[in-house]
Amino acid sequence: MPFVLTILGSSSAAPTSERNPSAQVLNTGKHLFLLDCAEGTQMQLRKMRLKMSSIERVFITHLHGDHFFGLIGLMTTWHLLGRKDVLHIYSVPELKEALDVMMKVSRTTLNYQVEYHFIEPELHSLIFEDKFIEVYTLPLNHRMPTCGYLFKEKPKSLNLNKSAILKLALPYPLLQDLKNGKDITLPDGKIISNTSLTLPPSKQLSYAYCTDTSYFEPLVKYITGIDVLFHEATFMESEVKLAAEKLHSTASEAAQIAKLAGVKQLIIGHFSSRYKELDPLLLEATEVFSNTVLAKDGFVFKF
């Protein structure tokens, strides 16, 4: 299964008529994750026909409003739509404080459970894992505690060589043994080697979501060789001083990080509302790192 990434918002702080603020959905095939949840996220989820109720975990990078002001509305709508599944939220603790007060004044008592996982954004830590995936925080450098998130598939089991196993009527437990690398013994005592019936496992996919941050080289070591990096590119290089002052990155700086980390593809986003046309940002980035694409609201990336 590929990863499917849907961009719900590609704007920085102030939305434009074309661009909503930050939110993305990552479908790993096994999980539907929401990355940031700016105002308007629930409307974008509807427009993109994503199955809102299947989102199990929300990862918030930091508490500037353009990364979480939509969460209270989405949580309320889940309640209204009868959600029963536990919602897991990854964030610094202050988010809970804000959501609790918003729930209180709007007299909302959710009919589902919320489990908060308080993160330490300054650390590179494993914050979630199951048999399919690991999620790590990625320390970033911004005006408040901020982290990115790295989603990394675990080693996968071997694939079955369908044409080879078709000749044998193998029961399910033996197929599992094959996937796990074991040789199998047939009822007549004959042993068949694993390699003759299996193919190498599928590739382990990886995605890093890095926003908001200044140009920050310490990030590189955590994302080296990953498949896709989303890196904020709020400004163009002509605004490099402003970018440094606000602890944001330019398109060229985002590309430099991608280059140093040797990632396969770079997606840039979190664009300042001053840019009506985004091609100049793309051009600037591709001069440093050629396999760069623009995040635009509604874009879907499969990798």
Place this chain on the structure above:
Amino acid sequence: MPFVLTILGSSSAAPTSERNPSAQVLNTGKHLFLLDCAEGTQMQLRKMRLKMSSIERVFITHLHGDHFFGLIGLMTTWHLLGRKDVLHIYSVPELKEALDVMMKVSRTTLNYQVEYHFIEPELHSLIFEDKFIEVYTLPLNHRMPTCGYLFKEKPKSLNLNKSAILKLALPYPLLQDLKNGKDITLPDGKIISNTSLTLPPSKQLSYAYCTDTSYFEPLVKYITGIDVLFHEATFMESEVKLAAEKLHSTASEAAQIAKLAGVKQLIIGHFSSRYKELDPLLLEATEVFSNTVLAKDGFVFKF
């Protein structure tokens, strides 16, 4: 100057892909008022090309999320865009508590002043007036303290009879005297009666914004004879029991209030997301009160 009402959101609690939750802009010619501010309001203001920075007063009916979750984002954007004008907010005090916490966790210190006007939703009170307009609260009946708002122009000065005054070269102060109903004395001592130089004043316009509420007849006496009534119509009559239980109204009930109050026009809105097509709601309302129209996102009403 007519009143110009722009519907930014016509949905009830859960937005649909077509309908945003509650927000309207009333342009009285002298003021730009924002009525409720659900999630997505700032995006809708941009899409409708309304001059965001000219909004001076925000009137919040109640603290269900679909009426105020967009305020924090709009306030933050005003800050980012350099707003300097005082922002006036009319609401129950709990709104300030929620906004203060959201500002704190998002580390936002606004560069403009916010003046809160705490209202008592159970009373019919004058909460704002200047020489052009009066704004009153309208007690409603909902699951939490809720009020509507009545916007009522003050008596206007007389209009000048342009063809009559063209023959006389009157200085500005005398024109003001005429508008205020005074006779004037020409330099030669001749007195000219006011009535020969003036026309009756323009009509005083009035608009009431009533959401959310059950069918609530005590409202009628406060809105009798007004020009335009917006009344919520969350459900159709087939859901009258659910409407009563949730303290919402049906389209037919909204029309009944309009009929009893003898208003000139009724706008219905705040529709449940269960209704894909709205014409049946309109039909139901017009059977009781013929001059009814539907609120839809982006609709502009001049009256």
